[in-house]
Amino acid sequence: MTTALSSILPIVLFCVAASAHPQDRRSGFEFMSPSTQAMQRDDTQNPGMLWIKEGEALWQRKAGRAEQSCAGCHGEAARSMRGVAARYPAFDAALGQPLNLGQRINQCRQKHQQAEPWKRESQELLAMESYVGMQSRGVPVEVSDPRLLAFIERGEQRYRQRIGQLNLSCAQCHDDNWGRKLGSAVIPQAHPTGYPVYRLEWQGMGSLQRRLRNCMTGVRAQPYAYDEHEMVELELYLNKRAQGMPLETPGVRP
Ligand code: HEC
Ligand code: HEC
Structure with missing residues (x-):
């Protein structure tokens, strides 16, 4: 370009x-x-679906010192994450500032799983952002x-x-x-x-x-x-x- x-x-x-x-x-x-x-x-041709599959696996996997999976707290993503990505970045009251979806996911990694945050643009973070994002396919952006x-x-x-x-x-x-x-x-x-x-x-x-x-x-x-x-x-x-x-x-x- x-x-x-x-x-x-x-x-x-x-x-x-x-x-x-x-x-x-x-x-x-x-x-x-x-x-x-x-x-x-x-979806059978969309290469992004490979990341979605990985995100789905990570959602179920226990991680961190808390040995908790995302699913352990949030249950089925199709239900608990529906519409969530459509309203991110969202205001975080404790921090007094907006967080984007990747930052929000990493907060759960650190705070709730007691795990290391995933690096920006890492395979894992992109996979999870995509997996959570896909649960809002068709949902209108809301700010x-x-x-x-x-x-x-x-x-x-x-x-x-x-x-x-x-x-x-x-x-x-x-x-x-x-x-x-x-x-x-x-x-x-x-x-x-x-x-x-x-x-x-x-x-x-x-x-x-x-x-x-x-x-x-x-x-x-x-x-x-x-x-x-x-x-x-x-x-x-x-x-x-x-x-x-x-x-x-x-x-x-x-
Ligand atoms: C010189 C023109 C130009 C400027 C200035 C520019 N962009 Fe772009 N932008 C493009 C082009 C061209 C593409 C598409 C590239 C492609 O398809 O390969 C693009 C793509 C994008 C997309 C992706 C849209 C999609 O459908 O995926 C976003 C978002 C975006 N630009 C935001 C911005 C923002 C924010 C800024 C200012 C910081 C900016 N751009 C400055 C030319 C520009
Ligand atoms: C121990 C329980 C727990 C685990 C494990 C957990 N979360 Fe959370 N999550 C929460 C709670 C509680 C909130 C509400 C905000 C807060 O207190 O942090 C939340 C909020 C969120 C939100 C924002 C929802 C909204 O409506 O704005 C997202 C997205 C999210 N979690 C994703 C994840 C992902 C992805 C994982 C796994 C990598 C995960 N969480 C692991 C408890 C958990």
Whole structure:
């Protein structure tokens, strides 16, 4: 993506189309080729299902000094985790700040299982995030907790702020130029509804944060570190923009 950016720069700067109104909102799924769409649609073809299977096994496995499994406390994920991923990042009252789903899972690892937290982008964390995420397939994204407002606002400021050597904001690409081509890629509207996704370019599963870091390095900006508060606030704002859109985890992306 980086090499394609400089050639497209003038187009991005001089074409300012209207932002996506709620009725125009489209998942990245809709900008994909029919064959990539078919991969996501059919669980027997979707490579993300391998991570789901691993997540399912981890859900049942006892871990940590407490020798407790997720299932031991939460029972069947299909019931207890239904709708949960659709409202993350969520406000954590004890910490006074929002946590994303991966951070929330790791809290249970540490607090309730007395186990080591899983590393960001590790196979285990992606597997569990995907497994919990899939329990909310079809559930609309919900951001309604008033305690999140200040964090969402900061996320929106970052979304609109020009960054990097190319001096571009997220909004300039994803609000003003979605649907246009950037090199061989179509600029999507940047909805977070498919994550974690199996990305063909990565040949693996990755989190929303990994995707955001790709966009930041694409404009030659220093990306925020994983789980940094700036990153969580940006995730929150993307959820707010996508409020009401259905979750599609595990998504497939080019
Ligand atoms: C120069 C244009 C550009 C800028 C600036 C940019 N992106 Fe992107 N973004 C893209 C393109 C192109 C893709 C799709 C890449 C592909 O399909 O290979 C993408 C993909 C995404 C996706 C994935 C959407 C999906 O359906 O999976 C998200 C989320 C996203 N960007 C968020 C952001 C955020 C947040 C910022 C600001 C920090 C940002 N982007 C800055 C061009 C940009
Ligand atoms: C010893 C019991 C226990 C174990 C084991 C446990 N949890 Fe939890 N979990 C809880 C409790 C209690 C909460 C409510 C919040 C709190 O007190 O931390 C919770 C909250 C959660 C939430 C947030 C739910 C919501 O509605 O916001 C998620 C997601 C979650 N757990 C996932 C997991 C996963 C994944 C595992 C296994 C890796 C796990 N938990 C292991 C007890 C447990």
